[in-house]
Every structure is written in structure tokens, then in C-alpha cells.
């Protein structure tokens with residue numbers, strides 16, 4: 001039986017026999033042609049990035065199939081959203097794991113572009129999901145912005161602990177990321193520009 005498990009900003013997610021079916025629905029405020037293109041692009045992009053992540057053994061759902069239009073099927077990750085448990089667990093340890101994992105993504109030139117604790121699930125380890133806005137880039141700027149977006153999400157969703165979490169994220173990121181020093185230097189510039197407005 002198909003069961004609705006989440007209703008995202010752009011999609012409905014169903015669970016059927018350990019498979020998640022992500023259906024990007026139509027946004028009526030968008031022009032139909034643009035809307036179709038966007039949903040198709042994001043569905044294909046998410047499938048492509050998830051495939052690449054399987055190849056490098058990165059903890060993320062295995063893509064099963066997609067219709068190259070609006071439906072992506074993938075493995076169900078059976079765990080808790082980091083957003084719902086961060087405060088209740090060892091958040092510094094979890095944050096270090098998050099930082100290390102972002103470094104792996106960036107070392108492979110994968111920019112997530114929606115790094116929030118709603119897009120991370122704790123199973124045996126932390127899995128990353130929601131790669132519809134991701135892209136491939138080796139640029140220091142894109143990596144710094146990715147970290148900055150995480151910071152904004154931590155600040156708003158975890159106001160009591162965000163500073164400790166972000167510090168731990170950056171510490172382990174710096175240890176593992178290629179060119180980590182330069183990326184963190186750039187991050188300071190990004191932050192001095194104020195709230196990042198260039199989010200796609």
C-alpha cells in the first residue's frame with residue numbers, strides 16, 4: 001500500500017515497500033512550460049547526483065528509477081530527521097559527522113545547495129537527501145555558500161545550540177576538505193556580505 005510520508009515544498013513523498021516515491025507536483029503560480037521544465041530538470045538532476053553518490057559510497061538513498069519527468073523512486077532511509085533529534089542527542093558529535101560528510105561531497109565537487117537538518121536522516125550514520133537543487137562545481141565560492149546556507153538553517157531551526165553545532169561542522173570540514181583553508185576564508189567574505197540573497 002502507498003502511504004504519504006511527507007509533503008515537501010515542491011513534492012509529495014510516498015512510501016511503498018521500502019521505496020520512497022517522490023512526486024514533484026505542479027506549482028500553479030508558475031507558467032506551465034517553465035514549471036514542467038523545472039520539475040523535469042530537478043527530478044533528473046536528483047537522480048543523477050544520487051547515482052554518482054552511490055559510486056563513491058556516500059550515505060544517501062539508492063535511486064531505483066525515475067520517469068525523467070516528475071517522479072523519482074529511491075531507497076527509504078529508516079531513521080530520524082536530524083532536525084527532530086539534534087537537541088536531544090550529542091549534537092557536537094553529530095555536527096562533526098555532518099561537517100566531515102559535507103567535505104566528502106565538496107571533495108567530489110558536489111554542491112548540495114539545500115543543506116538543512118530536514119535533509120539529513122540519522123540511521124546507522126547520517127544520510128543526506130534532497131539533491132534536487134544540487135550541482136557540480138569545483139569553485140571555492142560555491143562551496144563556501146553551501147556552508148553558509150547550512151549556517152542560516154541551523155540558526156533558524158536550532159537557535160539554542162546552533163553556534164556550537166556550526167563550530168563543530170567547520171572544524172571537521174576543515175580537517176577533511178581539500179582546500180579547506182581557502183574555502184573557510186571565502187566563507188568569511190560570504191558572511192560579511194550579510195544574508196546570502198543569491199539562493200537559487
Ligand SMILES: Nc1ncnc2c1ncn2[C@@H]1O[C@H](COP(=O)(O)OP(=O)(O)OP(=O)(O)O)[C@@H](O)[C@H]1O
Pocket residue numbers: 005006007008009010011012013020022061074075076077078081118119121129130131132133
Ligand atoms: N529516501 C528517503 N527516506 C526516508 N525519508 C525520506 C526520503 N526522502 C525524503 N524523505 C522524507 O520526506 C521529506 C521531504 O523530502 P525532500 O526533502 O526530498 O523533498 P522536498 O523538501 O519537497 O524537496 P524539494 O526541494 O526537492 O522539492 C524529508 O524531509 C524526509 O522526511
Ligand SMILES: [Mg+2]
Pocket residue numbers: 008118119130
Ligand atoms: Mg527537503
